[in-house]
Amino acid sequence: MRTSTDSSRGVGERKEETGRGPIPISSGWIGMGKSACNTSPQQLENTCFLLRALFLLLFCRHACCQCKILRCNSDYVAATLPLRGSSKDAAYCNALRSYSRCTRKTSRTCRGNLVYHSAVHGIEDLMIQHNCSKEGPTAPPRPVVPSHQGIESLDMCDYEKSFLYKHGQLPVYQHCAAFGDPHVRTFHDEFHTCRVEGAWPLLDNNYLFVQATSYPVAKGSNATATGKLTIIFKNMKQCIDQKVYQAEIDNLPAAFEDGSVNGGERPGGSSLTIRERMSGQHVEIRAAYIGTTIAVRQAGRQLSFSIRAAEEIARAFTDEQDLQLCVGGCPPSQRLSRSEGRRGGMAAEVARMLCKEKLPVEDVYFQSCVFDVVTSGDANFTLAAHGALEDAKMFHPDAEKLHIFQTGAGCHLLSLPFLLVVVITANLLAVQLLC
CATH class of the missing domain: 1.20.58 (Methane Monooxygenase Hydroxylase; Chain G, domain 1)
Known part of the structure; x- marks a missing residue:
């Protein structure tokens, strides 16, 4: 039998299971005790x-x-x-x-x-x-970061490591490329063929500025190709000095404009490096402080550009920086159908045979290759499309979206899994209609 003391404890107090002693509970919180009598x-x-x-x-x-x-x-x-x-x-x-x-x-x-x-x-x-x-x-075990150092100062010039410590996972990456005519694959996997003669920005955000300058590939043709690339790595106080890289046809340097091959004398200078992968044909720039890798290639009489960038970096721009081919693709007025511009150059069947040797899958890289070879008459453009595909294999985060299939320059991408879904759905609808 409970004593009156035990009974009163059940009304006014609650004892924690941890044994820390009774905790008073106000009768205003719950309708117990005397106040419960007046509660509906x-x-x-x-x-x-x-x-x-x-x-x-x-x-x-x-x-x-x-x-x-x-x-x-x-x-x-x-x-x-x-x-x-x-x-x-x-x-x-x-x-x-x-x-x-x-x-x-x-x-x-x-x-x-x-x-x-x-x-x-x-x-x-x-x-x-x-x-x-x-x-x-x-x-x-992973070494513990000293409390006075903090996560913010740990590997601040190594974007991937810093992101991993902050979020417990690796960053999401995006891929963009411009090659050949130029053909532009945006960060959102849209694919455009552009006329864009003159200087146009591929990227313009808080960390990077990339500009491509194009020229006509043949007299009287709407098709153009990139003849000059300018890449500016903007000053980042903790890591690098501002660095400028410029490439032109037959001049693909393995150094920045000031002759250096890294980000400068700052403690994080080694987080920006440049190296030659193939003399006069392929240069790679790694910017670890912003989780970015850039490839610049020359094939025939054109330059190509490919980038793998952390999503957070690719999106770091304002409304004023709205013209970026890597973000929004070519403006509608500058988009070119791949059925246009085929004058002179080379017969389509010959071009298809040449492109098939380098690009067995007949996706947009193959279609772009045929377009460029027919328009320019230069078989070296097969190397441009092949190099762009090789970069995509290295840089694109989703292997299933590597190949893009589309019928026109202004269409959105159709990936292989999506095409299968469309075909299956169409067959099912046809069966239902017949029934």
Whole structure:
């Protein structure tokens, strides 16, 4: 039998399960004690509902805050980042075992977290793929950043590492290219063939400015090709001095305009580098401080440009910087149908044979190749389309969107999976109509 003391504790006080002692509860919060006598059943029900909702919100917030799955993801990515492109299965297994151990530690607080469940299933698949045993050594723990240093100052001139520490995942990348006529593949996977004679900006944001200058490929033709590229890496106080790179036909330097090959004397100067991949034909510029890689090529009498940029960097521009071919494509008045401009040059069938040798898939790269070779009569334009496709293989984040299939210069892309869906849907509709 309860004593009166025990009974009164149930009305005015609640004892925490942790044993820290009674916590007083005001009778104004809930309709209990004497105030409950004057409370209608409807008011009491509403109050209880609000309290239950408040409890659930607080509980969910606590559970979400306690779930450390993003930290586990971040540690795994950091451990495997140096292993990319290698076949070090033992090191991968160590990292996976550490990843698995980390998820087990946070399993209680992550039960309702979809990211957590995806990670658990992903670990199982990867361990099977790399033939890993569940028992064995683990990857060394990631060093703790000193509190006085802070995340902001850690690797501030390495965009990918900084993003990983802040968000627990790698950044999303985008790809743009301009080659041949020029043909422009935008960050949004739209594809245009442009006349754009003269100087036009490919990019103009807070970090980069890229301008292409074009000239007619043949007398009396609407088709043009890029003869000059100007790339400006804007001053970034913590990392690099402003650097300018200029390339022209038959002059593809492996250095910036001031003769340097990096970002200058600042502590992060090495985060911007330039190197020659093929003498006089292919130069690569890596800007690690903004998560960007640029390829400049020469094929025949034209230059091509390809870029892989972090999405956050590609979107860092104002409304005034609205004319960017990599963002919005060619203005409608400057778009050229690939059925136009075919004067002189070379027979279409010969051009198709030449392009087929370099580009077996008849996508927009193949179509652009045929257009350029027919228009210019220069078989070297097959190299331009082939080089652009090779850059796309390296730079595009989604292999399924590598190839674009379309019938005209102004159409949106049609990827292969999308074409299959269209064909299947059309067949189903036809069957329904016949029935």
